[in-house]
Amino acid sequence: MADNSLRQEKNVFITTVAIVTRSAIAGGMDMEQAYQLADVYIRECEKLQNISHIETLSYSMLIDFTERVSQNKIPQGMSLEIFECIQFITHHINESVRVGDVAEHIGRSRSYLTNKFKKELGFDVCSFIMRCKLEEAKSLLTYSDKTLSEISNYLCFSSQAYFQTVFKKKYGLTPTQYRNQTHKIY
Secondary structure (H helix, E strand, O other): OOOOHHHHHHHHHHHHHHHHHHHHHHHOHHHHHHHEEEEHHHHHHHHHHHHHHHHHHHHHHHHHHHHHHHOOOOOOOOOOHHHHHHHHHOEEEEEOOOOHHHHHHHHOOOHHHHHHHHHHHHHOOHHHHHHHHHHHHHHHHOOOOOOOHHHHHHHOOOOHHHHHHHHHHHOOOOHHOOOHHHHHHO
């Protein structure tokens, strides 16, 4: 029990994050990624001063972990090779991942991977890598205080300007606009 209801809600949130993190790891989520995500949510919770905002964050955290765990399950109709490619990309999203790296990971040629990826998923490997980087950027913009430069560097964009350009093209907002919009929610 805490001294006040706000602290109590934060304690419950932290306990929930710990349980969810362990469950996510058991469900196949990368351990390092799970603990990093938990840390981001706990830090965000500690900043909040309103119980309803903590409840909203809790709901978002549960959905986020659930979606990430579900990404670790092979969807029906997807080959193990493509699933392994997706796993490799998502687990190395903060590195400079290239199509050749992904092809090497599964022991196939770049052209084989490109054709198989497009055939099974309907889009190319480069598009998927960029989509993953931009989704991670959205999460960092929402749940961290990292600067645009730090996010750009962390996700291995060639420059902050390029990061801002591709983000705006994909979502119709600059990263700063997106952050301001999502921070109003939390």
